[in-house]
Amino acid sequence: xxxxxxxxxxxxxxxxxxxxxxxxxxxxxxxxxxxxxxxxxxxxxxxxxxxxxxxxxxxxxxxxxxxxxxxxxxxxxxxxxxxxxxxxxxxxxxxxxxxxxxxxxxxxxxxxxxxxxxxxxxxxxxxxxxxxxxxxxxxxxxxxxxxxxxxxxx
Amino acid sequence: xxxxxxxxxxxxxxxxxxxxxxxxxxxxxxxxxxxxxxxxxxxxxxxxxxxxxxxxxxxxxxxxxxxxxxxxxxxxxxxxxxxxxxxxxxxxxxxxxxxxxxxxxxxxxxxxxxxxxxxxxxxxxxxxxxxxxxxxxxxxxxxxxxxxxxxxxxxxxxxxxxxxxxxxxxxxxxxxxxxxxxxxxxxxxxxxxxxxxxxxxxxxxxxxxxxxxxxxxxxxxxxxxxxxxxxxxxxxxxxxxxxxxxxxx
Amino acid sequence: xxxxxxxxxxxxxxxxxxxxxxxxxxxxxxxxxxxxxxxxxxxxxxxxxxxxxxxxxxxxxxxxxxxxxxxxxxxxxxxxxxxxxxxxxxxxxxxxxxxxxxxxxxxxxxxxxxxxxxxxxxxxxxxxxxxxxxxxxxxxxxxxxxxxxxxxxxxxxxxxxxxxxxxxxxxxxxxxxxxxxxxxxxxxxxxxxxxxxxxxxxxxxxxxxxxxxxxxxxxxxxxxxxxxxxxxxxxxxxxxxxxxxxxxxxxxxxxxxxxxxxxxxxxxxxxxxxxxxxxxxxxxxxxxxxxxxxxxxxxxxxxxxxxxxxxxxxxxxxxxxxxxxxxxxxxxxxxxxxxxxxxxxxxxxxxxxxxxxxxxxxxxxxxxxxxxxxxxxxxxxxxxxxxxxxx
Numbered sequence: 001x002x003x004x005x006x007x008x009x010x011x012x013x014x015x016x017x018x019x020x021x022x023x024x025x026x027x028x029x030x031x032x033x034x035x036x037x038x039x040x041x042x043x044x045x046x047x048x049x050x051x052x053x054x055x056x057x058x059x060x061x062x063x064x065x066x067x068x069x070x071x072x073x074x075x076x077x078x079x080x081x082x083x084x085x086x087x088x089x090x091x092x093x094x095x096x097x098x099x100x101x102x103x104x105x106x107x108x109x110x111x112x113x114x115x116x117x118x119x120x121x122x123x124x125x126x127x128x129x130x131x132x133x134x135x136x137x138x139x140x141x142x143x144x145x146x147x148x149x150x151x152x153x154x
Numbered sequence: 155x156x157x158x159x160x161x162x163x164x165x166x167x168x169x170x171x172x173x174x175x176x177x178x179x180x181x182x183x184x185x186x187x188x189x190x191x192x193x194x195x196x197x198x199x200x201x202x203x204x205x206x207x208x209x210x211x212x213x214x215x216x217x218x219x220x221x222x223x224x225x226x227x228x229x230x231x232x233x234x235x236x237x238x239x240x241x242x243x244x245x246x247x248x249x250x251x252x253x254x255x256x257x258x259x260x261x262x263x264x265x266x267x268x269x270x271x272x273x274x275x276x277x278x279x280x281x282x283x284x285x286x287x288x289x290x291x292x293x294x295x296x297x298x299x300x301x302x303x304x305x306x307x308x309x310x311x312x313x314x315x316x317x318x319x320x321x322x323x324x325x326x327x328x329x330x331x332x333x334x335x336x337x338x339x340x341x342x343x344x345x346x347x348x349x350x351x352x353x354x355x356x357x358x359x360x361x362x363x364x365x366x367x368x369x370x371x372x373x374x375x376x377x378x379x380x381x382x383x384x385x386x387x388x389x390x391x392x393x394x395x396x397x398x399x400x401x402x403x
Numbered sequence: 404x405x406x407x408x409x410x411x412x413x414x415x416x417x418x419x420x421x422x423x424x425x426x427x428x429x430x431x432x433x434x435x436x437x438x439x440x441x442x443x444x445x446x447x448x449x450x451x452x453x454x455x456x457x458x459x460x461x462x463x464x465x466x467x468x469x470x471x472x473x474x475x476x477x478x479x480x481x482x483x484x485x486x487x488x489x490x491x492x493x494x495x496x497x498x499x500x501x502x503x504x505x506x507x508x509x510x511x512x513x514x515x516x517x518x519x520x521x522x523x524x525x526x527x528x529x530x531x532x533x534x535x536x537x538x539x540x541x542x543x544x545x546x547x548x549x550x551x552x553x554x555x556x557x558x559x560x561x562x563x564x565x566x567x568x569x570x571x572x573x574x575x576x577x578x579x580x581x582x583x584x585x586x587x588x589x590x591x592x593x594x595x596x597x598x599x600x601x602x603x604x605x606x607x608x609x610x611x612x613x614x615x616x617x618x619x620x621x622x623x624x625x626x627x628x629x630x631x632x633x634x635x636x637x638x639x640x641x642x643x644x645x646x647x648x649x650x651x652x653x654x655x656x657x658x659x660x661x662x663x664x665x666x667x668x669x670x671x672x673x674x675x676x677x678x679x680x681x682x683x684x685x686x687x688x689x690x691x692x693x694x695x696x697x698x699x700x701x702x703x704x705x706x707x708x709x710x711x712x713x714x715x716x717x718x719x720x721x722x723x724x725x726x727x728x729x730x731x732x733x734x735x736x737x738x739x740x741x742x743x744x745x746x747x748x749x750x751x752x753x754x755x756x757x758x759x760x761x762x763x764x765x766x767x768x769x770x771x772x773x774x775x776x777x778x779x780x781x782x783x784x785x786x787x788x789x790x791x792x793x794x
Binding site (some may be wrong): 091 | 224271306352353
Binding site (some may be wrong): 032033 | 489492493494497513514518547549550554556557560564
């Protein structure tokens with residue numbers, strides 16, 4: 001036995017080296033692995049915070065309607081009742097944060113309306129669509145249509 | 155001399171073990187659970203989306219809204235729209251998605267024929283193959299059912315992009331990490347809807363919370379014909395399509 | 404066609420147009436394949452007592468080590484955040500084949516390859532530590548790990564433990580490269596990859612490439628050293644190369660025939676891809692020139708008694724074609740798997756850079772690097788058999 005140990009002494013050195021390596025790795029692991037990793041699943045829980053902290057660019061129509069109740073009321077009676085404010089006006093969370101300084105630019109109806117209403121054989125047949133040149137001779141849409149209530153009134 | 159060597163070994167192993175234990179305990183103490191927010195309980199939600207292709211007009215508002223809300227780099231898509239033009243051969247539809255539908259679609263199918271639009275996004279699979287293959291836990295299913303990417307942890311190995319059957323992932327060239335639709339997690343956890351649903355003028359896309367008993371999705375799933383993409387992959391997809399045509403890939 | 408995107412035909416999901424895994428990911432299985440194959444050849448002598456291949460034993464081990472050391476480099480260059488790669492060891496996701504592979508690699512490098520080399524060379528290392536001077540002495544001294552025990556008893560222990568390690572090393576080598584096959588074979592989203600045969604095909608093509616590499620290296624180094632090539636050795640190696648090749652080819656043909664017969668929704672898309680974008684690399688390079696021709700050449704030497712010089716020429720040609728062929732096979736799997744759309748309605752093309760991080764130049768450097776390392780290893784730990792070279 002003693003003879004075997006003496007003859008395996010070099011192997012014991014290898015085992016010791018490996019053990020030290022594994023030990024160092026375990027210590028490193030405790031120090032470096034993010035806190036609570038694995039608490040909800042195999043991921044870093046703080047990632048949920050990081051992702052939730054992303055800035056919001058579209059305020060959501062509920063926020064718009066809190067101040068702009070007139071436009072909201074007009075819209076709710078017409079064909080655009082289901083179209084959210086920012087679907088046309090673009091992302092305006094910055095405006096809701098600071099209404100006085102951040103003044104949104106009104107969208108250009110000549111470009112905006114065509115996106116949905118320009119005639120395209122691929123669109124559902126029941127969807128209202130026109131060929132702008134034939135329909136209005138190139139005039140901007142808000143010449144005749146009120147964007148918030150497109151078929152109401154005049 | 156033998157004794158001191160043994161002593162050294164035992165003392166160092168104790169040291170290593172105790173240091174590991176102590177550091178773990180201390181980290182838990184320091185960390186707390188800040189992700190448990192008082193206003194939002196993750197366990198009370200299970201998110202998905204309901205899509206009605208018949209209502210989609212291919213305007214591209216959703217693609218543009220997502221790009222603005224989430225700083226999506228041009229040429230990459232967290233959501234996109236596909237247009238299908240199908241004859242009688244369901245196995246060979248003509249499909250296009252010019253710039254993901256970002257600027258709408260050119261009017262090329264003037265012959266008529268069956269044409270429709272399919273909005274696509276991450277399906278937030280409950281049995282997600284992309285989560286399964288991530289080597290480090292950088293992508294995961296959150297407790298409320300949203301598949302997310304931890305951009306501080308992702309290595310950029312792209313295995314998840316290969317594993318997604320739906321093509322919804324890409325490598326973000328600015329961050330060098332995997333990226334995809336997050337179901338606007340930062341919005342839905344605050345009571346807002348996703349940017350794409352907010353921007354959709356026809357409500358072709360509607361956010362759904364399967365754990366909310368009042369959510370209209372329950373009634374809808376009970377009373378309508380609904381499919382998911384690639385059901386044979388058994389991914390537990392949670393993007394439900396109403397009356398999905400058989401030619402859709 | 405509707406698409407005006409360069410290189411795209413038909414419809415690709417928008418995020419699929421650019422390939423995710425580049426030539427570096429082609430190189431990686433190629434390199435680990437060479438490692439596994441070289442090791443299996445070495446184990447032929449140690450475990451299966453095939454005495455004829457003894458002259459290549461140490462050379463095969465050093466070749467495996469040289470390639471194994473380079474193997475992580477293409478991966479590191481490919482990662483978006485290589486500085487985070489330690490995460491694979493710190494928080495490995497147990498359901499991910501890629502994560503588990505990190506440990507297989509580490510196991511193989513530390514416990515199998517390095518140990519086996521060390522145990523085989525230990526007597527020589529101790530002798531060099533005692534006889535050399537200067538910095539060489541210190542290098543060898545470190546390699547002895549402080550023990551100069553080379554008594555017959557210690558050497559017997561070395562031999563027993565070495566045998567055991569090689570025994571364990573054989574399944575470890577299969578695991579090393581089979582895992583790479585599984586990384587591809589387990590992706591259900593990709594019908595070109597998803598197959599239970601993938602790990603097996605990878606293992607056998609690895610054996611083929613590793614055996615061919617050692618065969619060529621032995622012939623070349625013997626020539627360079629002015630030492631005659633032992634025909635017994637190369638004849639035996641070539642025979643094993645032939646066997647492995649036949650098995651490899653049968654497996655690949657089985658996959659192909661099965662695919663064509665079942666003709667599921669992916670077949671038309673894949674078939675079209677093979678006949679267009681992959682025609683040169685798959686049909687011409689991998690199958691005709693890279694498999695059928697070497698098998699025919701090697702088969703020739705088994706059927707007819709050729710002169711030694713003729714056999715050497717055949718082995719050199721067959722070996723070189725094999726190395727190209729197995730690279731083509733990796734290319735066809737990795738790049739091929741990304742050329743078609745998961746909608747099965749379109750195809751894209753691979754735009755390989757040249758002097759970029761994942762470009763052709765980088766790949767050329769990476770494939771040459773193991774030979775540089777091998778040169779250093781051969782100088783440090785000469786693998787030549789005991790009869791001393793004259794010059």
